[in-house]
Amino acid sequence: MVTINKLEIENVKRIKAVKIEPSPAGLTVIGGNNNQGKTSVLDSIAWALGGNKYKPSQAAREGSMVPPTLRVTMSNGLIVERKGKNSALKVIDPAGNKAGQQLLDSFVEELAINLPKFMESTPKEKSQTLLKIIGVGDKLAELERQEQEYYSQRHAIGVIADQKEKFAKEIPYYPDAPKEMVSISELIQQQQEIFAINGENARKRQNVDRIRQEYDQSILEVDRLRKLLAEAEAKTNQLSEDLKVANMDAVDLHDQSTAEIEENIANIEQINLKVRTNLDKDKAEEDAKQQREQYNALSAKVEEMRQAQRDLLANADLPLEGLTVSDGNLLYQGQEWDNMSGSQQLMVATAIVRKLKPDCGFVLIDKLEQMDTITLEQFGKWLEQEGLQAIATRVSTGDECSILIEDGYSIINEAHQATQKPSFQAGTF
Numbered sequence: 001m002v003t004i005n006k007l008e009i010e011n012v013k014r015i016k017a018v019k020i021e022p023s024p025a026g027l028t029v030i031g032g033n034n035n036q037g038k039t040s041v042l043d044s045i046a047w048a049l050g051g052n053k054y055k056p057s058q059a060a061r062e063g064s065m066v067p068p069t070l071r072v073t074m075s076n077g078l079i080v081e082r083k084g085k086n087s088a089l090k091v092i093d094p095a096g097n098k099a100g101q102q103l104l105d106s107f108v109e110e111l112a113i114n115l116p117k118f119m120e121s122t123p124k125e126k127s128q129t130l131l132k133i134i135g136v137g138d139k140l141a142e143l144e145r146q147e148q149e150y151y152s153q154r155h156a157i158g159v160i161a162d163q164k165e166k167f168a169k170e171i172p173y174y175p176d177a178p179k180e181m182v183s184i185s186e187l188i189q190q191q192q193e194i195f196a197i198n199g200e201n202a203r204k205r206q207n208v209d210r211i212r213q214e215y216d217q218s219i220l221e222v223d224r225l226r227k228l229l230a231e232a233e234a235k236t237n238q239l240s241e242d243l244k245v246a247n248m249d250a251v252d253l254h255d256q257s258t259a260e261i262e263e264n265i266a267n268i269e270q271i272n273l274k275v276r277t278n279l280d281k282d283k284a285e286e287d288a289k290q291q292r293e294q295y296n297a298l299s300a301k302v303e304e305m306r307q308a309q310r311d312l313l314a315n316a317d318l319p320l321e322g323l324t325v326s327d328g329n330l331l332y333q334g335q336e337w338d339n340m341s342g343s344q345q346l347m348v349a350t351a352i353v354r355k356l357k358p359d360c361g362f363v364l365i366d367k368l369e370q371m372d373t374i375t376l377e378q379f380g381k382w383l384e385q386e387g388l389q390a391i392a393t394r395v396s397t398g399d400e401c402s403i404l405i406e407d408g409y410s411i412i413n414e415a416h417q418a419t420q421k422p423s424f425q426a427g428t429f
Contacts, residue, residue, distance in 0.1 A: 001075075001354075001361025002107045003389040004045070008071040011061040012047075013040035016408030022391050023402070024075065027380035029368065030393045031401025037408045038393035042364045045391065046113040048072045048080050051089075051101050054113065059087065061408070075361070080104065109357035111349075113364050118349050123337055126330040126352075130323070133355045134316045140309055140325070147305035154298035161291030168284035177274035187265050194256045201253050208246050215239050319355035320348060342371045343379040350388060365392035373400050 007020040014037035022028035030038050046054040048070040059068050070082040077094030091099040111118045118129065131137035218236050264271065313324050322333045329336050332348050340348065350363050368376065377400075383390050397404055399415035 001387065002078075002359055003075045003361040004072060004391065005075050006071075006073040007041070007045065008069075009041065009044045010069040011064040011066050012044045012059060012068045012070065013037065013056055013061060014408050015040045015044065015061065015405075016064075018405065018408075018410040020391075020403060020410055022389060025387050025389055026384040027376065027390045027392060028403075029376070029396075029401045030391065030403055030405060031396045031398065031413065032405040033397065034395060036405045038395075038405050039366055040408075041405065042113075042366050042391065042393060044068075044070055045072065045364055048082055049104055049108045050110065050113045051104075055087070076107075078103070107357065107359035109353050109360040111353045111356060112360045112362060115349055115353065115363055115365055118352065119345065123329045126337060127325045127328055129356075130319070130330060130352055131325060133352065134318055136312050136316050140312055143305050143309045143312065144328070147302055147309070150298050150301040150305060154295055154302060157291055157295045157298060161288055161295050164284055164288035164291055168281055168288050171277060171281040171284060173278055173281050174274035177271060177278055179275070179278075181272050181275050182264060182268050184265060184268050187261050187268070191258050191261050191265075194258050194261075198255050201255060204246070204250050204253065208243075208250055211239065211243050211246055215243060320351035323348060323351065341375065343375045343382070346379050346390075347382055350383070350390065351386075354386075354388060361387070362389040362391065365390055367394070368392045369395040373398070376400055 003024055004022055005024070007018065007022070009015050009018045011017075014035065016037075018037070018041060020028070020030070020041070030041055032038050043054070043056055047056065047059070049072060061068070067083065067085050068087055070080070070087075072080040074080065078099075079092045081090040081092075082088065083090075089101060091101075091103055093099055093103070118126065121129070128137065131140055215236070218239060318324065320332070324331050330348070332340055332344055335344070337345065337348075346365065353363055354360065371379070371394075376394075379390075394401060397413075399413065399419050401413050402416055404411045404413050
């Protein structure tokens with residue numbers, strides 16, 4: 001990774017003369033009061049390495065007759081200069097050959113010299129940047145699209161299922177009703193069949209009475225006409241046999257009642273209403289069941305897409321352990337950007353910048369005064385652990401500042417020197 005070994009700046013914005021040798025790894029804090037030239041140091045570095053698009057609108061120090069001069073020495077041996085009336089760029093490689101902005105662009109990441117561009121971007125833009133550099137953006141977007149499609153389908157099915165379940169619950173049920181609709185023509189036919197049977201029974205009973213009357217008359221006739229006994233006995237014997245047969249036919253006869261059928265005929269509409277209601281309830285419950293089955297199937301699909309996204313990110317080459325993307329938002333240790341601490345935000349931003357262009361080993365950070373000294377220390381230790389270089393500014397003159405800027409000049413911070421091993425040199429030309 002390429003870092004910054006030395007900075008030499010003259011007559012840029014508020015700077016009169018600044019010389020800094022930042023720590024090769026960890027945090028180099030440039031301190032001082034307001035309007036002393038701290039931010040001008042970072043602006044100068046961005047201009048020197050990023051090109052004229054980072055040139056300040058009023059680059060020359062007010063009141064100076066000498067044009068701006070920039071000289072940045074990189075850890076790969078490159079020397080970057082801007083000086084003269086036009087502040088023309090000059091890049092010298094270790095072999096002494098000349099090179100230009102294209103060479104700088106090959107290892108200088110734009111966000112490294114313009115970190116606010118990333119810090120101030122939207123949560124979605126941050127996550128898209130991360131997904132782009134780990135190479136899973138398109139695939140994750142497709143999985144998210146499929147998840148949303150299944151989710152929308154499931155939602156629509158769920159609404160219908162809820163409606164059908166509610167409709168089915170509101171329909172009454174009649175357990176005493178038959179399973180099928182009752183036909184009035186069938187009931188009338190059954191009634192007519194019973195009438196026919198009962199009519200036949202009546203005919204047979206009348207036959208018994210008729211034979212009995214004839215038998216009785218015959219007995220009288222026998223008593224009265226003994227002389228005709230022979231003829232009458234033959235007839236009597238025959239009638240006696242007929243009577244036996246008739247009695248046998250009539251002894252087990254039972255008339256059937258039409259009361260139930262007559263009641264069903266009278267109540268057929270009420271019965272059929274109950275049947276129709278039961279059929280409606282059965283259908284509503286079946287429809288609701290089918291909708292719920294579709295809802296559950298789509299729920300499985302939604303979870304399948306979400307698991308695929310988790311697996312994709314779990315196997316991706318992420319720039320920082322604990323960093324991921326969920327529902328289009330950047331997460332670190334399970335927290336979204338606005339819930340991260342200041343040091344965590346800087347760690348995430350710096351790690352992503354490094355991943356964007358691995359050869360770029362430095363990052364510029366302005367206005368670190370919102371961080372307390374403990375947070376600064378945590379961030380600095382993380383930078384050292386990762387072998388990264390950060391050059392930052394802070395409105396402070398405390399011992400956390402590596403150097404101080406006073407009235408446009410760089411001054412060694414004696415308090416910092418007393419508490420830490422010096423990892424820089426600072427002075428004036």
